[in-house]
Amino acid sequence: MKVEVKMVVVLTAIALISGGVLGVVYTKTKPKIQRNLELAKENALKKVVANVHSYETKDLDRYTTVFIAKDEAGHVVGYGVLIQGSGFQGAIKLMAGFDTTGTKLTGLEIIENVETPGLGNRITEDWFKKQFQGRIPPINVVKGRKPENEHEIQAITGATISSRSVVRIVNLAQTKLASVIGAAPSPEPKEQEPVDTSSVSKTPAHEEAEPLAQRTGKNRVRRPEKVQAEQPDTICLKYMSKFVQKILKCKRIPMPDSLDVFVAYGPNGREMVGSMVEGTGFMDRIKLLVVMEKPDFRVVGIDILQMAEGEAFGKGQDSAFWSQFIGHPLPVQLKGESETGDIDAISGATETSRTVIALVNMAKVRAEKALTTLKS
Numbered sequence: 001m002k003v004e005v006k007m008v009v010v011l012t013a014i015a016l017i018s019g020g021v022l023g024v025v026y027t028k029t030k031p032k033i034q035r036n037l038e039l040a041k042e043n044a045l046k047k048v049v050a051n052v053h054s055y056e057t058k059d060l061d062r063y064t065t066v067f068i069a070k071d072e073a074g075h076v077v078g079y080g081v082l083i084q085g086s087g088f089q090g091a092i093k094l095m096a097g098f099d100t101t102g103t104k105l106t107g108l109e110i111i112e113n114v115e116t117p118g119l120g121n122r123i124t125e126d127w128f129k130k131q132f133q134g135r136i137p138p139i140n141v142v143k144g145r146k147p148e149n150e151h152e153i154q155a156i157t158g159a160t161i162s163s164r165s166v167v168r169i170v171n172l173a174q175t176k177l178a179s180v181i182g183a184a185p186s187p188e189p190k191e192q193e194p195v196d197t198s199s200v201s202k203t204p205a206h207e208e209a210e211p212l213a214q215r216t217g218k219n220r221v222r223r224p225e226k227v228q229a230e231q232p233d234t235i236c237l238k239y240m241s242k243f244v245q246k247i248l249k250c251k252r253i254p255m256p257d258s259l260d261v262f263v264a265y266g267p268n269g270r271e272m273v274g275s276m277v278e279g280t281g282f283m284d285r286i287k288l289l290v291v292m293e294k295p296d297f298r299v300v301g302i303d304i305l306q307m308a309e310g311e312a313f314g315k316g317q318d319s320a321f322w323s324q325f326i327g328h329p330l331p332v333q334l335k336g337e338s339e340t341g342d343i344d345a346i347s348g349a350t351e352t353s354r355t356v357i358a359l360v361n362m363a364k365v366r367a368e369k370a371l372t373t374l375k376s
Helices: 003-048 120-124 126-130 160-181 204-215 218-222 231-240 319-323 350-375
Strands: 054-061 064-070 076-086 091-098 105-112 140-142 152-154 249-253 261-265 271-280 285-293 298-306
Touching: 003 064, 003 076, 003 091, 003 105, 054 160, 064 160, 076 105, 076 160, 076 350, 091 160, 105 126, 105 160, 120 126, 120 160, 140 160, 160 271, 160 350, 231 249, 231 261, 231 271, 249 350, 261 350, 271 298, 271 350, 285 350
Parallel strands: 140 152
Antiparallel strands: 054 064, 064 076, 076 091, 091 105, 249 261, 261 271, 271 285, 285 298
């Protein structure tokens, strides 16, 4: 037998034996590894939510699992969201704890990270994690000063990107939790945006909406006399006229966090709902207006009010991405994360794509809550 043939036989035999040994070891250790992983998740849940006796899980996608924590009596005591997102060096997996309303953080535990040793991996330090206790998303990162309100945490010196990554993932966790339990984003202190009415054209449909508001006494009862009764309609028209051609009636539903919801009525009984949503992207805040048509909350249009995620993505130039939402009833999902995914992520911006999808889905949750308030 030639030397070359012998070498091939010997190497093949070694490879087969090594593979077989590895297979046997993996098969025998897999149950233990799985138990350790489950134990790590359970321990993380108990660190971020108090008085956990048992829990149920709900998988939202391959990156997110919601834990419904219960006490000995079976009452819900809080929620944990196991979620993975991108950091500066690689993936960050964490467990975020929330109270029974799903709006206030009760704790944070970093489960996995590959951030820079001595810098980014300081996100595992207790002082950084404890900052999140009692905070209310959406959260912002501040540098060079102490947090001044319940929506701020202080960045790690020299690791601002890693700090922002954790905050972005936590904010996304609250958004995804809200899609399960229906918790609206909590109020964030901000100045009321001034209303510019100069750009609203006076079409016959618009002129019909103002006298209707003036004839009803509701606006005068709810607001001081110095506020004009037609002001909510003017703000509604400013945003909704971009997507609804003939508006017979337009109403603004103010929300506590200044992210308003609008209802526009068109011919033939058409009812459109526009919902403002805001969250933290990879680079900065993302603010959208999502316009939907009832009864199935089918997306009519999306207005990008604020976004700075990249040259094409941030300025809304990737029409192929945004056009995917049009005509889809909410909620939608990212392709590849479920068997019935609807939206393709932008190449190189998967995390931002997930954030946008979560915000668009949140628009429906906020709209339903606002409409319920309106009827009551």
